[in-house]
Amino acid sequence: MSEKVIIIGGGLAGMSAATALAQLGVSVTLLEKENQLGGHVKNWDRLFPTRRKSDEVLAYFSEHLGKNIDLHLRANIRSISRNGRFTVTLENEVEIKGDAVLIATGYELFDAFRKEEYGYDIYDQVITSAELEGMFRSGEKPLLDGQVPRRIGIVHCVGSRDEKVGNLYCSKVCCVTGVKQAIELREIFPETEIFNFYMDLRMFDRHFEEMYFEAQKEYGINFIRGRVSECAENQDNSIVVKVEDTLTGRPLKITVDLLVLLVGMVPRPETRRIADMLGLPMGDDKFLLPTDEHTKANQTPVEGVFLSGTVKGPGCIAGTVADGRAVAVEIKSFLDKKRTQD
Amino acid sequence: MKEEGKRRLWMEYQKEVADDRFFYVRSCVRQNFFPASEKVFLQIMRSELGKDVFEKEAHTTCSGIGYHSDVVPFDTAMTIIARQFALMTESGYENFVTSCITSFGLYSEVIETWHHFPEVLARVRENLKTATGREFKIPANVSHASDVIYKFRQQIGEKGKHRLVNRYTGNPLKVVEHIGCHYSKMFPAKGIGGAEYPHVLIGMIEDWGGEVVDYPERRHCCGFGFRQYLVQANRGYSISCSRKKFDSMQPYKPDFILTNCPGCPMFLDRWQYAISEMEGITYGENGQGIPVLTYEELAGLVLGYDPWDLGFQVHQVPVEPLLDKIGVPYNPEKKFLGSTGQYIGKPDAPSVLKFYSNV
Numbered sequence: 001m002s003e004k005v006i007i008i009g010g011g012l013a014g015m016s017a018a019t020a021l022a023q024l025g026v027s028v029t030l031l032e033k034e035n036q037l038g039g040h041v042k043n044w045d046r047l048f049p050t051r052r053k054s055d056e057v058l059a060y061f062s063e064h065l066g067k068n069i070d071l072h073l074r075a076n077i078r079s080i081s082r083n084g085r086f087t088v089t090l091e092n093e094v095e096i097k098g099d100a101v102l103i104a105t106g107y108e109l110f111d112a113f114r115k116e117e118y119g120y121d122i123y124d125q126v127i128t129s130a131e132l133e134g135m136f137r138s139g140e141k142p143l144l145d146g147q148v149p150r151r152i153g154i155v156h157c158v159g160s161r162d163e164k165v166g167n168l169y170c171s172k173v174c175c176v177t178g179v180k181q182a183i184e185l186r187e188i189f190p191e192t193e194i195f196n197f198y199m200d201l202r203m204f205d206r207h208f209e210e211m212y213f214e215a216q217k218e219y220g221i222n223f224i225r226g227r228v229s230e231c232a233e234n235q236d237n238s239i240v241v242k243v244e245d246t247l248t249g250r251p252l253k254i255t256v257d258l259l260v261l262l263v264g265m266v267p268r269p270e271t272r273r274i275a276d277m278l279g280l281p282m283g284d285d286k287f288l289l290p291t292d293e294h295t296k297a298n299q300t301p302v303e304g305v306f307l308s309g310t311v312k313g314p315g316c317i318a319g320t321v322a323d324g325r326a327v328a329v330e331i332k333s334f335l336d337k338k339r340t341q342d
Numbered sequence: 343m344k345e346e347g348k349r350r351l352w353m354e355y356q357k358e359v360a361d362d363r364f365f366y367v368r369s370c371v372r373q374n375f376f377p378a379s380e381k382v383f384l385q386i387m388r389s390e391l392g393k394d395v396f397e398k399e400a401h402t403t404c405s406g407i408g409y410h411s412d413v414v415p416f417d418t419a420m421t422i423i424a425r426q427f428a429l430m431t432e433s434g435y436e437n438f439v440t441s442c443i444t445s446f447g448l449y450s451e452v453i454e455t456w457h458h459f460p461e462v463l464a465r466v467r468e469n470l471k472t473a474t475g476r477e478f479k480i481p482a483n484v485s486h487a488s489d490v491i492y493k494f495r496q497q498i499g500e501k502g503k504h505r506l507v508n509r510y511t512g513n514p515l516k517v518v519e520h521i522g523c524h525y526s527k528m529f530p531a532k533g534i535g536g537a538e539y540p541h542v543l544i545g546m547i548e549d550w551g552g553e554v555v556d557y558p559e560r561r562h563c564c565g566f567g568f569r570q571y572l573v574q575a576n577r578g579y580s581i582s583c584s585r586k587k588f589d590s591m592q593p594y595k596p597d598f599i600l601t602n603c604p605g606c607p608m609f610l611d612r613w614q615y616a617i618s619e620m621e622g623i624t625y626g627e628n629g630q631g632i633p634v635l636t637y638e639e640l641a642g643l644v645l646g647y648d649p650w651d652l653g654f655q656v657h658q659v660p661v662e663p664l665l666d667k668i669g670v671p672y673n674p675e676k677k678f679l680g681s682t683g684q685y686i687g688k689p690d691a692p693s694v695l696k697f698y699s700n701v
Contacts (some may be wrong), residue, residue: 113347116538122347230538232558233343235593240558 003335004029006088006096008077008274009104011039012317013309015061016324017102017331022066024332029096030065031075031088033270037062039106045136047317048173048180049207057317072096077270080277086304099338100304100331103274103288104324107265107310110159110167117230118155118261124237128158129177129262132185141188142258144238149192149257152185153241154178155228156198160264160314169285171264171314175202178262179212182221195222195254197243205316224252231259265314278302287313298327304338306331343556348539355526355536359493360437360483365430366397369442370407372636375608378653379638380441383487386641390501391494395439398429406444406524410568420466421473423452428476438481439490443603446486447524450532453480484532486525488602488637492534492542495549503646506552508597509669514553515597518632519543520564520587520610522603543600546637550644552597559590565613566605581620584613588625588632596626598633598664600640610634615658618694629696631659643670650676655686660697 005021007014010032018028036042037058044054065071076091080101088096112120112128120126125144135142143149156178160171175198182194201223203209215221226244234240239259245252267286275282280300281289288311291299298306308327309320364387368380387393405422408414430438440446456463470476491498506515521540526533535541538561544554563570565584570576587610591599601607611634618624618631626632634657635643642652643665649672654661665672678688691697 113350116351116536120347121350122344122539124344230561232560233556234558237343 003027003099003339004097005100005102005331005335006086006098007031007102007104008088009039009102009106009309009311010034010037010071010073011104011106011309011320012041012057012061013106013311013320013324014039014102014104015058015065016321017104017308017328018069018324019061019064019066020325020328021331022064022069024328026328026332026335027068027070029070029072029098031072031077031090031096033074033076035073037071037073040109040130041317043130043137044133046180046184048176049205049211051180051184070096077274080274082304100306100334101278102306102308102327102331103271103280103311104308105268105271105274105311107314108268110165110171110263110266112158112261112263114165115158115162115261118158118228118259119231119233119239120261123231123233123239123259125233125239125257126231126259126261129154129174129181129260132181132260136184142185144257145236147257148189151193151195151254151256152189152258152260153228153239153254153256154182154194154196154260154262156196156201156262157227158261158263159266161199167264167266167285169314170202172202172204173314173316174262174264175200176205176208176211176316178260179203179208179215179221181260183211183215183219186219186221193222194219195224195256197224197226197228197241199225199227205318226252265310267311271311278305280305283313285313287311298323298330304334306334351539352535352541355531355534355541357485357489357532357534358483359485359489361493362393362437363435364393364395364437364439364490365433365435365481366395366439366487367401367404367426367441367445368397369440369445369604370403371608372441372604375604376636376639376653377656378642378651379636382638382642382647382652383441383491385647386498386638386645387490390645391497396433396435398433400429401426404440404442404445404448406442406448407568407572409448410444411572417466417469419448420452420455420462421469423449424466424470424478425474425476427481428470428474428478430481431477431479436479436482438484439487440484441487441604443486443522444524444605446484447522447528449484450529453484454529456480486542486602488525488542489534491637491641492545495546498641498644499549499551502550502644504644504668504670506547506550506644506668508667510667514551515664515667516555516595517547517552518555518557518560518591518594518596518599519547520560520599520601520603520606522601522606523563523567525602543602543637546640547600550640555591555594555596557591557594559587562587562590564601564603564606565609566603571605571609580609581613581616584609585617588614588617591632592625596632597667598635600635600637602637607634607636611658615692615695618692622694624695626659627663629694630663631695633657633659633661633664635661643668646670648672650679658697659695660699662699
């Protein structure tokens, strides 16, 4: 079998698909724009809900990628054309040919600066959940002027379910990440009060609800239902948060020494460029659309072009890994059928 | 505070402001509250900057206060505004400048409505034609007068005689800026600097030598809030809003407050007196309160106009301490003389707030 699959994107979706295709005996070229594989997951410290190290998951897929994989790092795509087979041309003029293309370009994090009222990149003590993960990884403690924070606020749904920024969808992973990070902060700072400001807590997956209860019962995390309306900075750099507590129906003003914004997922602009080269459809949410979201969730209207992972919309790691394996089966089936027809 | 972040945001919210040939519409209330501000705007535009600014006596209220108090329906407001545009069109102008922030907000809201609902625009045109026989063009440019002063702030600064610097310490004066709610909270893109960190007054303060104070309750309402004050039973809420702001800004020791709305300077100025009478509390230094200025008054001050020609004698919080800090000359004997030199009377001294330096 000489068919080859070009996978665009070396995050978990691409790595999972590449691993599965290798196991099925299909040759894979994996293109990653950064200088290492792992996508966003390599920036996370511990994964919900088990709080295992993210590096363990990445290590598993790195080991199982196989030695025969044709890996291109720092690969930026200039063009994609089709003349029988697909030709992907990179910016360094390398041409790669393949019989199928898998788009696994994932997502990017919502730019918290766009929620101007929260003061990200303006107030020193406002950070994103991604930056907090980076601190967890490096062991750096999020202090205020060298002191242990007295209170920490965590804001849910930043850039998600928000008509004002044009994102009506739920990013799925932020609720449970907020619960996980609240617990982790409480472990680092046992005396610090922690407040999560949420609209709904969407604890949809296995162990999530239990983790939410654990956060309240064992860790004493305060969950306030209401959206933050604005933040301002005090003279000592602490942050004044104004929020409505919709359960008591009262406005609340609270000072926190650190404010963590749970940033959601948004489509990558590069994905749009690639989709335009191939003529792929996009949903109202600007994520790519498969042929049928129930029965052909990895296929596209363009024969030989497949989708996997969060390029189709927000998702969590377990789902992304499963989707990578699912698309591998779809691609193998497509190649087998194509060979028979040829 | 990361100033770079703010600057990045300001760059995203720059708007087109016309360069010349303005049709100017006054506010219903400002000539009572701060009587020289509009006159000073016209003087600066015409005499200092050489601009063509035209106004017409047939101009009426925009009905904004009635509209926001739910006593004037939107259709009526739109027709009144269509008539103002007809006056502009008949006068041969297309750049519309408003003195009032609420007018600016309502003009913006009406034009935005017409943009999205052309059938409403057609109806308003028909209503105006039927009622008055008039026709109109939508202005090419709608700006608030503070946008215009912002645009020409460097020229004003270059011509200026005074800088916003404390002459005793050599340090920049610390200034609280307060933006009217209807300036950009409804349409962030229509305000210079957007809604959360508007730059329109900051640009003037910094260009003229001052330093801006960013305090926690910066975005909070001045206390007017229309129904907070217009409904008498709500006035406790009005004064508590103002007090919340004063309490929040006081630790930063601001030298004065700068505003761009009709209501804000009125309430931030007058309520300081009311709070002092009710609770014995004064803000600012030496029991004298924190002076509150309009941007026109400040521009006039920078340009070296006589403080009494700027209407400072009708401020409740005395402005003299600020004039002393900057080094603006003034004759205390002339404070209560009218434009023809006649004595206009002077108010009794408040019991707590120091209105007269010798009391």
